[in-house]
Amino acid sequence: MTDSGPRVLVVDDEPAIRRFLRTSLDAHGYVVFEAINGKEALSAAAAHRPDLIILDLGLPDMDGIEVTRLLREWTQIPIIIVTVQEQERAKIAALDAGADDYVTKPFGMGELLARMRASLRRAASPAGEPVFSSGQLTVDLGRRLVTIGEREVQLTPTEYDLLRTLVAHAGKVLTHRQLLRQVWGVGYESETHLLRVNMSNLRHKLEPDAARPSYVLTEPGVGYRLRTNA
Known part of the structure; x- marks a missing residue:
């Protein structure tokens, strides 16, 4: 595969989830980077400058809400939160912190891809669309x-x-x-x-x-x- 597709940073501490996302996103032409915790996510976002971040809320060192808040101090890269079902308060807190969207586990790849495309379109649209x-x-x-x-x-x-x-x-x-x-x-x-x-x-x-x-x-x-x- 070439490395000319949209660059996606996947942040999740579960190897099975990262493997599933890498395989699926590779197949759809995305270039995938990985991080297993919040500290790695912040470093990888600065190093790789991805076009989009898929971020799990339940990370071992800090929660995804804090990671989102720290990212929003310097970048508007679209962030899609991945969270377990019924974490309504966490979804709200993540969106208030600056996340763009969320999907709940277990999720369908078709839904995630659609939300990714929508987030990337928004990021590419000129500001102040009349x-x-x-x-x-x-x-x-x-x-x-x-x-x-x-x-x-x-x-x-x-x-x-x-x-x-x-x-x-x-x-x-x-x-x-x-x-x-x-x-x-x-x-x-x-x-x-x-x-x-x-x-x-x-x-x-x-x-x-x-x-x-x-x-x-x-x-x-x-x-x-x-x-x-x-």
Whole structure:
């Protein structure tokens, strides 16, 4: 194989997981580096400058949340967290620390590859993309214009700010806390009812069926994600 594909750093202390990921990612053209703990991960990220990091939360020397926080002090390399099922608080803490996405063990390789592609696309996109499109939804940030097909959608200032924040991080999971902080400001991080009400109103204006959203997806117990390929 050549070494011209995207460079991925796999951080996991389980040899079987690292072997599985290396074999699978090699087969899809990725260049894989490995680290077995947090200290190695930080050194490898600086040495190899990967395009993406797959990071286990349960490392022997420090947890993945701390590794994420330390990485975010100097790099915006996309980070996908790998965690065991039911670690909801850990997922939220990792995303708040700066992780881009997460998958739960056991995970399907197809899902992980899709999330990797989405993270790499976001990282490669020029900052300040003026127009976002997904399915029938178009958001023109420069003109503050939101349309579904040919129909213009009228949003309140708060609903627009909420959508604009989701667009700025399209495809990425945003926690309730992140959305509240960015849309309402510091001090509102616990006001989840504000977010819930405005999200419901936004969905009723955007979605063909608000009960089964196709654009603004719920990550149960964690937050929301704006779908990029509806």
